[in-house]
Amino acid sequence: MFGWVYKMWLRLAFRMKIAKGWTFKGMPFIRVGGRDSRIEIGDDFTAISNIKDNSIGVPHRVVIRTVASGAEIVIGSGVGVSGCVISAAKSIHIGDRVLIGSGALIFDSDLHPLAAGERHGQGACAPIVIEDDVFIGARAIVLKGVTIGKGAVVGAGAVVTKDVQPGVRVAGNPAKVISYQERKNRNV
Ligand SMILES: CC(C)(COP(=O)(O)OP(=O)(O)OC[C@H]1O[C@@H](n2cnc3c(N)ncnc32)[C@H](O)[C@@H]1OP(=O)(O)O)[C@@H](O)C(=O)NCCC(=O)NCCS
Numbered sequence: 001m002f003g004w005v006y007k008m009w010l011r012l013a014f015r016m017k018i019a020k021g022w023t024f025k026g027m028p029f030i031r032v033g034g035r036d037s038r039i040e041i042g043d044d045f046t047a048i049s050n051i052k053d054n055s056i057g058v059p060h061r062v063v064i065r066t067v068a069s070g071a072e073i074v075i076g077s078g079v080g081v082s083g084c085v086i087s088a089a090k091s092i093h094i095g096d097r098v099l100i101g102s103g104a105l106i107f108d109s110d111l112h113p114l115a116a117g118e119r120h121g122q123g124a125c126a127p128i129v130i131e132d133d134v135f136i137g138a139r140a141i142v143l144k145g146v147t148i149g150k151g152a153v154v155g156a157g158a159v160v161t162k163d164v165q166p167g168v169r170v171a172g173n174p175a176k177v178i179s180y181q182e183r184k185n186r187n188v
Contacts, residue, residue, distance in 0.1 A: 019043045026050030028062035037066040042077035058083025090125035095132035103139040
């Protein structure tokens with residue numbers, strides 16, 4: 001019941017298009033902030049914000065938000081997310097069938113400028129692209145300007161600072177390739 005009310009609210013408050021088959025377990029936090037900003041989510045989207053609905057729990061509700069004028073988040077079909085943050089000051093594009101693990105953090109801006117005298121302004125931003133069939137492990141962090149190629153796997157706790165080629169597994173901080181398994185399995 002609350003899911004239906006929440007979807008209506010997203011449509012009325014942010015003019016979001018409500019696609020087919022969205023499942024919210026617990027209440028996500030979805031906000032379109034800034035002028036001319038948008039969030040688009042495809043069919044069959046699942047967002048888990050309840051500790052009981054994920055076997056490793058969730059640290060907080062799913063957060064999906066644009067935070068600056070003109071920012072966009074576009075999420076494909078069949079995507080599943082658990083207790084993660086997706087926050088765009090510029091652009092985050094997520095493909096189809098992507099899975100994003102509990103506590104993962106995806107944000108396309110430094111949030112604050114790096115120069116000491118300017119810390120309270122807007123930080124540098126660069127678009128993030130996560131291609132189809134990517135699996136992002138629990139507590140991973142994906143930083144600005146990164147593209148994660150089709151079918152890649154990002155290990156739990158990885159900090160992704162550079163592009164990830166399609167069909168590889170990466171892990172660690174900074175994330176490095178640990179295996180080419182998906183590339184072999186999927187022929188990507
Ligand atoms: C990344 C992952 C998928 C890799 O699995 P795998 O290919 O079977 O990797 P292996 O266990 O063979 O490990 C290969 C190497 O990577 C290292 N490694 C694996 N996962 C790692 C991780 N998350 N962080 C750092 N290093 C990791 C291993 O220690 C090993 O190192 P070595 O070659 O020096 O011995 C897996 O380890 C992982 O992180 N799974 C968690 C997924 C998850 O978060 N699910 C919850 C979603 S809600």
